[in-house]
Amino acid sequence: MFSVHLDMKINPQSKKITGVFKNMNHSILQKQNPIVILGGGMAGLIAGTYIQQQGEKSIIIEKSSKTGGSMKMSGGSIWCFKNHSDYKKINPHGNTMLGEKLIDNFLPSIEWLISLGAPIKNVTAALYRETDRHCYQMTPNSEYFTQFITEKFLELGGEIIFNSNITQIKCNSNKLIEEIEIKTNSQIKSINCSSLILATGGFHNNPTLKNEHFGKWSDKLIVRGNLYSTGDGLKLATSLGAKKSKSMDSFYGHLMPAPPAEVPRNRFSEFTMYHSEHCLLLNEDGNRFTDESICDESNAEATIQQNNAISYMIFDDKIYKKYGIKKSISGEIINDPFKKSIEINALTTKENSIQKLVETLSYWGVKKEASLKNILGYNDYLINKNTSSISIPRAKNFNPIGTPPYYAIALTTGITLTLGGLETNENAQVLNDKNIPIGNLYSIGGDSGGIYNHSYGGGLCLGLVFGKIAAGNAIKYHH
Ligand SMILES: Cc1cc2nc3c(=O)[nH]c(=O)nc-3n(C[C@H](O)[C@H](O)[C@H](O)COP(=O)(O)OP(=O)(O)OC[C@H]3O[C@@H](n4cnc5c(N)ncnc54)[C@H](O)[C@@H]3O)c2cc1C
Incomplete structure (x- = not known):
């Protein structure tokens, strides 16, 4: 015969009486309780769908009135580096253990998604910083994918509670979360x-x-991501003793037209200056402040550290035609962010001489002598290989500002997602400052940090891979 007895305890924090059945397996005890997921974006919906598919029960608590979060606004390319060394080459300071876990689990996670009938298709993506990658495109778009995965979750018996936020967490005597309180x-x-x-x-x-984490100009950041991600996961977990990851000062963003331009929230990618890596950037002092050729993301991070979070992107006609205007293979114009920026009142200019360009920059508040010296020095470095003409060398994209007309535009940083967050282990469990898992608390997607550190490798892949991992482990260890 199987005998159990109830050991009554009072939780000092919650003042709640909890009973622990001695001689009884924890998993038997918890069987009827659902796994609760806070947030119904990419990571949350993947985790929930996997839990339901395994025959277990989950509830998604969503702060807004809709699912999708930033995923729904995204370009929908679920991409990932193909091997460990490429991940490491682009992310030398990232969390290698998690980075490798991401690479190893990407294709199996994609296969699982395809087995659900998800609307994604394998495409050949352009190299990311000269590096090959796997890419699966949400088809026809991320909005449709959001609808699909939400319906799949519900069809499998999942539950979503909208317009809600967590107000309290109650732990049992084993420090396991056993109850949450939400406000709807x-x-x-x-x-x-x-x-x-x-x-x-x-x-x-x-x-x-x-x-x-990003410094005094961070209030100037244009928020490209969803407006509901306000660090609630991070705050909640740190209140339970969670450790923050490395790269708290790192984020993924892009350069966009600075105010007075107003970039429409649903058209961010049309105004994104992906080609800044081919241009020259100056700050208000008229100085270069970064190697622009690394990538636009790194230029966006560097710009937020400049006075007023503004950089002035300078380019000539050759750069404009080759990199600034996006064309189809047949030569049709797909996008011209500079031209579009004029339409939304960005500070832009087009001049026939560098002298005139510098005068306009000076009218905008950029120091004249320094900007002239730095543009000419930059050209001298690129054309005559005179390294003494510049203070910051350039790794690639050696495009002098030499073919008129010359262009300038005032830019600022748009933030897409934060790259620092909670420190997690290979099971997606949240760790405390002694690197010990905090019981049955997991973190996934943008709430976890450290995989990328002042670099990038795809945002949707994190939610996919670690959403599934967290779900699997929550079932295995705590259900
Ligand atoms: C314009 C744009 C384009 C992008 N393009 C790509 C791309 O092509 N490829 C790519 O890999 N990545 C892309 N990304 C990044 C990608 O969308 C994100 O990395 C990804 O969506 C993050 O997943 P997540 O689940 O962590 O967050 P989200 O998808 O943003 O979901 C978070 C959810 O949590 C909810 N929430 C917040 N706080 C609470 C709370 N307290 N309680 C309950 N719910 C809460 C939010 O409302 C939201 O629904 C893009 C992002 C943007 C903004």
Whole structure:
């Protein structure tokens, strides 16, 4: 015969009486409780769908009135480096263990997604910083994919509670989260849970955290990502003793037209200056401040450290025609971000001499002598290989500012997602400052950090791979 007895305890924090059945397996005890997922974007929906598919129960708590988060706004390319060495080459300071886990689990996770009937197709993507990658495109777009994965989750018996936020967490005497309290509109509700998975998308829309990690100009950042990701997962976990990852000061973003331009929120990619790596960037002092040729993402990170978070992108007609205007294979213009920026009142100019260009820059508040010296010095370096003419060397894209007309545009940084977050292990469990997992607390997608450190490798792939890993482990260990 199987005998159990109830050991009553009072939790000092929650003042709640908890019973622990001695001689009884924890998994039997928890069986009826769902796995709760905070956030219904890429990571949360993947985790939830996997849990339901395995015959277990999950509930997604979503802060907004819709699923999708930044995933729904995204370009929908689920991409990932093909091997460990490419990941390491682009992310030398990233968390190697997690980076390799990402690479190893990417294709199996894609296969699983395809087995669900997900609308994605394998495409050949352009090299990312001269590096090959796997790429699966959400088809026809990320909005449709969001609808598909949301419906799949619901069809498998998952539950979503919208317009809600977590207000309290209650742990049992074993420090396992056993109940959460949520507020939906003005109603408070308690939900028993066997594990909690944080998937709130990072902190790109939290002014205090951005100021702490990205510096004093962070309030100028244009938020490209969804507006609901305000670091709730990070705050909640750190209140339970979680450790922050490396790369808290790192984010993925792009250069966009600075105010007075107003970039429409649903048209960010049309105004993104992906080609800044072929141009010259100056700050208000008229100085170069980074090797522009690394990539636009790195230029975006460097710009937020400049006065007023502004950089002035300078290019000539040759650069404009070759890199600034995106064309189809048949030569048809697909996008011209410079031209479009004029339409939204960006500070732009087109001049026939460098002298005149510098005068306009000076009218905008850029130091005249320094900007002239730096543009001419840059040309001298690229044409005559005179290294003494510049303070920051350039690794590639040796395009002098030599063919009139010459162009300039004032840019600032748009933040897409934060790259620092919670430190997690290979099971996606949240770690404390002694690197010990905090019981049944998991973190995925933008809430976890450190895989990329002042570099990048795809955002959707993180939600896919670690969403599935967290779900599998939450079932295995805590359900
Ligand atoms: C314009 C744009 C283009 C992009 N293009 C690509 C691309 O082509 N390829 C790529 O790999 N990546 C791309 N990305 C990045 C990608 O979209 C993100 O990395 C990815 O969506 C992050 O997944 P996530 O689940 O962590 O966050 P999200 O998908 O943003 O989901 C987070 C969810 O959590 C919810 N939430 C927030 N706080 C709470 C709370 N307290 N309680 C409950 N719910 C909460 C939010 O409302 C949201 O629904 C793009 C992003 C943008 C903005």
